[in-house]
Amino acid sequence: MKTFVIFLALVAPTVVNAGSSSIAWTPETLNFVKHGNADKGKELAQQCAGCHGEQGVSEMPETPSLAGQLATYTYKELRDYAQDQRSHPIMTATAKGLSEQDSADLAVWFSTLKPAGGAGGVKSAKAEKMVEEGDGKRILPPCFVCHGANGQGEKMDIPALAGQRADYLAKTLLEYKTGQRHNDIYSRMRLIAQQLSETEIKDLAQFYQQEK
Ligand code: HEC
Ligand code: HEC
Structure with a gap:
């Protein structure tokens, strides 16, 4: 029992923090993302178009649209996939192939696109x-x-x-x-x-x- 308690005290802090994000919103990180290069992002985005749509509006099941998304959020998700803090077979592999600079460039590019319009219909x-x-x-x-x-x-x-x-x-x-x-x-x-x-x-x- 005693050993168990000591064990818990040692691992608990790690368990609580496990698998969150390693992104810290320091002024440096915010500045870095803000200055992502949209033109480079546009070029890189050709490899995303098959799933996320030419203009960042997805027509694939269970695949998010990226158009108009906050650049800082898109950047964070790409880094989280790359660092195994969020996991998805395709996106983990994709994000691991992108540098931090690529991720910022892509994030800024997608943030400039027109967001998908609402689909209409009755809201509960x-x-x-x-x-x-x-x-x-x-x-x-x-x-x-x-x-x-x-x-x-x-x-x-x-x-x-x-x-x-x-x-x-x-x-x-x-x-x-x-x-x-x-x-x-x-x-x-x-x-x-x-x-x-x-x-x-x-x-x-x-x-x-x-x-x-
Ligand atoms: C083969 C299909 C495919 C390709 C290619 C692809 N994605 Fe994805 N992407 C997905 C799917 C499916 C998800 C949802 C994964 C999940 O549920 O975690 C996703 C999720 C994401 C997310 C998370 C969005 C959110 O709202 O949290 C980002 C950001 C993203 N992709 C960016 C990219 C970028 C940038 C590229 C190109 C460099 C790319 N993806 C290429 C299929 C793809
Ligand atoms: C305390 C603030 C807060 C509240 C309240 C909140 N959210 Fe969130 N939500 C967040 C944050 C922060 C994230 C991004 C987390 C991450 O990085 O994964 C998020 C992410 C999401 C996502 C993922 C989007 C994507 O593109 O992957 C969905 C869906 C969502 N929230 C739905 C909701 C709904 C529905 C409610 C109300 C029932 C809600 N949220 C209330 C802070 C909040």
Whole structure:
């Protein structure tokens, strides 16, 4: 028992931090991404077009659109894949082949493209309530406080969700829920997704796909 407690004390801090992100938003990192070269990014993006679309709008199942996404978020995700903090067979291999400079150039290029428009359709009232009010009973903050009033994202690592493919949003929310995706700094999305039911996840994914 005693050995077990000592063991836990030794490994616990590592376990708690395990698999978050090694990106730190220092002024240097922010400045580095900001000065990514969009023209170089455009050239590099030819290898992404088959899946993410010529203009960064994806028509592939469970493949996110990148157009109009915050450059800092795209950069972080590429570095997280490259450093095995987020994992996906294709994206891990792709990101490992990109330098930090390539990642910044690509991130800036995609941020300049026009975001995918909302798909239209009926938004569930329950999802709308979750986005705007959250759920005090479950200590769930409303999504808008971080992702913005129109799902446009917020500085640094809070992604835009508006117009994103619902199948991708649902898949990635489920992966935060199970912990398969664990690169969110301070567990901000895991703590939220763990409390959402699978039905709520589907409804929220539809809601954001329809946002403009
Ligand atoms: C063969 C298809 C394919 C190619 C080529 C590809 N991707 Fe991806 N990409 C995906 C899929 C599928 C996902 C979703 C992975 C997941 O769920 O983690 C993804 C996810 C991403 C994400 C995460 C987006 C988010 O919203 O979190 C970024 C950023 C990204 N790709 C950038 C790129 C860039 C840049 C290139 C080209 C250098 C590229 N991808 C090439 C299929 C591809
Ligand atoms: C406390 C701030 C905060 C709140 C509240 C919040 N999010 Fe997030 N969300 C984040 C951050 C930060 C990330 C990026 C994490 C990372 O780097 O993986 C994120 C990422 C996501 C992603 C992944 C997007 C992508 O392109 O892969 C989805 C989907 C998402 N959030 C949906 C939601 C929904 C739905 C709600 C409301 C139920 C919500 N979020 C509430 C901070 C928040």
